[in-house]
Amino acid sequence: MVLNVPRGFKFVGINCGIKKCKKDLGIVYSEKECLAHGMFTRNLVKASPVIYDMKLLQENPRLIRAIVVNSGNANACTGEEGMKNTVRMAKKVAEKLGLEDKTVLVSSTGVIGLQLPIEKIESGIERAVNLLTDDPIQFAEAIMTTDTAIKISYRELELSGKNVRILGIAKGSGMIHPNLATMLSFLFTDAKISYDALKKLLENAVDKSYNMIDVDGDTSTNDTVIVLANGLAENKEIVEGTRDYEDFRSAFDEINVELAKKMVEDGEGATKLIQVEVINAADEKTARKIARSIVSSNLVKTAIYGEDANWGRIIAAAGYSGAVFDVGQLTLYLSDGYRKVKVFEKGQGILFDEEMAKQILSSTRVFLTIDLNFGNSRAVAWGCDLTEKYVQINGRYRT
């Protein structure tokens, strides 16, 4: 990999035997202690590592040195033994890398309800720590479950004369729904930044990215987004209300949106990316509600899969979103990014070029624009189509 990873971060990904052949264990290590913040699933049922990380980041957000991740097993609904295994994963990494206790975060992703094969993981950790390199690709592979491609996004920027790098690595392709999806996303930066600024940046970015995607409407027990900042770029500390903050925010947001889009493009069984943009809404909340409702509709997803300009389903999904708007003012456009066709205006469908609509819908990226013609607010959500393959993948996942 030719990209310049953030200074001081090392990566590894191996197979430790949870899965038959594919990589299933990854570690990221920082040479210097990191400032860290995390956001986690809102599901009442939280996996052991989620509970563990939430507590650790509250107690000790300034001295994080490593993250260990396994795929193939979510360590969710596993009771006391599950929590013991999470602690054992963290301890083994700390021991082998000579780190203090409580400086290692843990994530798990995969099937719910099975106990981890902890001995395999522990001996995997012993091997993995000797294989850390600058290359994040094997780590990105190790965190995959039903993903068909790795998900990496990267930006490099100058902040007051200093070169700063941000790297995002994510996974996720099923059980994906607004309010954090079945997804893991790790952000690494060598920027020096204040805790308040880092916290705010992450919360804003998550709201615009992972909270605006949908594959199948299911919110998982393991959703996790973590950012680590080790300060090795030696820039002037980034604080809110500065030009540096804005520049950093812009790059950080782009990375998170890019990763979120990669997740839905790789949605289980998906053949098309669906982007829903709501413009000229009374307020952002209205725009978000409508965008999320449309992108989550099974009927919209299947219509787009079938390349059918069945705009009635789009309007119906806007209608049941819970947002208040005037359908008599609503205009709806379909686009593939090149061609654009207006199909609905002022409360009713209009005559449109069905041939062009068909061509637009045959694209692998379908853009819906809903103009509410009312205010100035805007929101964008992303999803994918619903296909026979999604049903096949999920009818046979566990067996």
Add this chain to the structure above:
Amino acid sequence: MVLNVPRGFKFVGINCGIKKCKKDLGIVYSEKECLAHGMFTRNLVKASPVIYDMKLLQENPRLIRAIVVNSGNANACTGEEGMKNTVRMAKKVAEKLGLEDKTVLVSSTGVIGLQLPIEKIESGIERAVNLLTDDPIQFAEAIMTTDTAIKISYRELELSGKNVRILGIAKGSGMIHPNLATMLSFLFTDAKISYDALKKLLENAVDKSYNMIDVDGDTSTNDTVIVLANGLAENKEIVEGTRDYEDFRSAFDEINVELAKKMVEDGEGATKLIQVEVINAADEKTARKIARSIVSSNLVKTAIYGEDANWGRIIAAAGYSGAVFDVGQLTLYLSDGYRKVKVFEKGQGILFDEEMAKQILSSTRVFLTIDLNFGNSRAVAWGCDLTEKYVQINGRYRT
């Protein structure tokens, strides 16, 4: 049909040319004026006939004489012309049956966004009014869209020595989700009943039946439940707080639950009915939220389609339902109505007979029981599995 339909109601169903061959126009006529109440979609985008009926039932709930229904076209998102066509349908029926204005209700179901072929419908009405009979089957056929079977439910009971009859006729198999589905349901009774009692009965029944079913998470623009009571049974007027009320309520609830279950059993592409019962909840709201969340989960639907005892998805769907409960107290059972297997207890999965679980899941009716071990409240929801066929049906609906 051998059943004794409520006294004074006549039915007809014909093809008027909206669809190629299948029946697409139905009328129900009452010899005597009816007390009527209706409940309609909460979708902000409401079809013309929904808006029309809501207004009519507010203004004139005591003199209703007929309902006219077309299938194949929802008359939704059709603007002023759509409303004019709804009015024309009502007027034509009134004219041909010699009824006063504003005594005819209208329903439409089918594709959103196309204008009705109103001339065809008007000449259909002229033919249909001469074919009214006691047999409701042709009407039940005429209101079907993607339904594969008619949906009728019937009860006859004695109220203080008088014979009273209730008949329910419904349609619906896609775009079905709690908070009224893409469904039409018409209830006819010859009971004499007070307006307040009728209103309360319908609202309670809808909450326990149509609001507890899910096929695909989409709430339609046309959902309608209407009850007509013409009093021809000559029973003592049913009012709240009496034994007659309780007896009538019990039969009325059964009919609505039966119709709701028929809808999900006939869910688009469905191969299995899924019943989710939540027991021993702190309150009914908690039980309802959890039952609805599980029955609406695409991942639960696909797992059950795949006959995979992937209980983690059931627990996860309970977790993101928004209800508060203690997963450490939760017990989950799978059953087919004969055999029952416990798969989850006190926050974690337990060893269970996988072979028996497989047999249970291979049944066409799968029952999930979630015991929260906390309070005394209970709720039941019904749904169906999600299959490749659902995707195929909905990828090609309009074309």
